[in-house]
Amino acid sequence: xxxxxxxxxxxxxxxxxxxxxxxxxxxxxxxxxxxxxxxxxxxxxxxxxxxxxxxxxxxxxxxxxxxxxxxxxxxxxxxxxxxxxxxxxxxxxxxxxxxxxxxxxxxxxxxxxxx
Amino acid sequence: xxxxxxxxxxxxxxxxxxxxxxxxxxxxxxxxxxxxxxxxxxxxxxxxxxxxxxxxxxxxxxxxxxxxxxxxxxxxxxxxxxxxxxxxxxxxxxxxxxxxxxxxxxxxxxxxxxxxx
Numbered sequence: 001x002x003x004x005x006x007x008x009x010x011x012x013x014x015x016x017x018x019x020x021x022x023x024x025x026x027x028x029x030x031x032x033x034x035x036x037x038x039x040x041x042x043x044x045x046x047x048x049x050x051x052x053x054x055x056x057x058x059x060x061x062x063x064x065x066x067x068x069x070x071x072x073x074x075x076x077x078x079x080x081x082x083x084x085x086x087x088x089x090x091x092x093x094x095x096x097x098x099x100x101x102x103x104x105x106x107x108x109x110x111x112x113x114x115x
Numbered sequence: 116x117x118x119x120x121x122x123x124x125x126x127x128x129x130x131x132x133x134x135x136x137x138x139x140x141x142x143x144x145x146x147x148x149x150x151x152x153x154x155x156x157x158x159x160x161x162x163x164x165x166x167x168x169x170x171x172x173x174x175x176x177x178x179x180x181x182x183x184x185x186x187x188x189x190x191x192x193x194x195x196x197x198x199x200x201x202x203x204x205x206x207x208x209x210x211x212x213x214x215x216x217x218x219x220x221x222x223x224x225x226x227x228x229x230x231x232x
Binding site: 033035037040043044045048088092097098103104105106109 | 119148150157158159160162165206208210211212213219220222223224225
């Protein structure tokens with residue numbers, strides 16, 4: 001039972017570098033999300049996707065980009081990393097909120113430090 | 116936009132005691148879901164319990180139960196017979212029943228629950 005898988009789990013970036021956080025799910029969910037969690041805070045939505053080829057901005061999208069070429073994969077790209085992007089990143093997936101069993105499932109998180 | 120407020124940043128109780136975590140939310144919608152997630156030190160997000168707004172009956176899952184007051188927009192979590200493994204951050208979350216795109220979870224800031232031996 002893989003569920004939602006994120007890689008890498010830990011990464012240190014230098015200011016100005018770029019990287020991609022990978023996310024894949026094997027539950028055939030149409031909805032996928034990227035959240036970030038800053039210390040002492042709840043999760044905030046960065047980007048979401050309701051299906052392959054469709055993405056949209058969440059609450060805090062600046063400095064990030066996403067793509068959704070397949071149902072399973074939803075990578076998050078950080079361009080020109082900044083210290084403010086130091087955070088824990090969570091990928092999540094679900095069915096539509098109108099579907100039975102619409103619980104949102106989370107990956108285990110990716111710890112990113114920008115120095 | 117929806118907001119979720121958890122007014123207790125930290126709580127501490129003795130093992131085996133009962134503890135209640137508070138959550139209030141603000142929305143103009145009538146159809147939605149409410150959740151409590153547990154986040155242990157590993158940072159993994161674990162679903163504890165969910166409640167559909169159209170259901171008047173409060174959800175229960177073993178030692179975990181909620182007190183859902185729709186008119187008051189209140190959704191508290193009660194943990195009975197608390198155990199050391201319950202020590203974690205607990206997040207209250209709201210999800211709109213929209214079927215549209217932006218129906219992800221809106222989270223509160225969390226309550227750090229510490230169970231003392």
